[in-house]
Amino acid sequence: MTDIKFRTVRSDLYNRYGHICDSQIIDDIVDTVVDEHTATAKVTNFLSVLVAREAAERIEDHIWTHGDVGDRRKRILFVSRGNAAWASLAAGLARQLSGNAVVATVAGTHPENREDTLVEWVMDERGLDTSAQLDFGRQRTLDAADIVVYLGIDETPDLAGRRYVQWDISAADGMDLSQARVTADDLADHVSILLSELGVPVQTRSPLPA
Secondary structure, three states, X not given: OOOHHHHHHHHHHHHHHOOOOOHHHHHHHHHHHHXXXXXXXOOOOOHHXXXXXXXXXXXXXXXXXXXXXXXXOXXXXXXXXXXXXXXXXXXXXXXXXXXXXXXXXXXXXXXXXXXXXXXXXXXXHOOOOOOOEEEXXXXXXXXXXXXXXXXXXXXXXXXXXXXXXXEOOOOOOOOOHHHHHHHHHHHHHHHHHHXXXXXXXXXXXXXXXX
């Protein structure tokens, strides 16, 4: 690999995981992810960011499976075509409440609806990671989500997954901040129940600002 941006990605992953994962395994995973992304990417501006995120997830899965941590982490894909910010919030909650014991991604459908300042404000209040990995439906069968969660009862299950659930979550349109917070609490309850069903210990929620 000669491209300097991928060399930087590789170096960062060495620094992050080299103490618990063999460098050859890191190399193999990075090479595989780079090959997959470069074969399908139409825009390469953010390719290094996408490669870094997905390679990190696969390395963590390898460590999880082959180390003393336990079985492969469950993969949860959140989908909201009407307001993708809710899906990002749900994914952030899944990572936070599980202590990163699950891989939570967001389906890249209707990216024009992705931004929602109100929901992003609520995410920031809760200290949620807003950089959820976007999944553009290019999963192979083995990489398909264990559970695909559709945030809306009218959503049609059409993405790769081993199980599908639908949550009745209101659209953010017309909501004020107080209503958005209530919806976020509702999502947190749903996520906690889902994690418990998966056998994933749920972390204690941090107190929210008054």
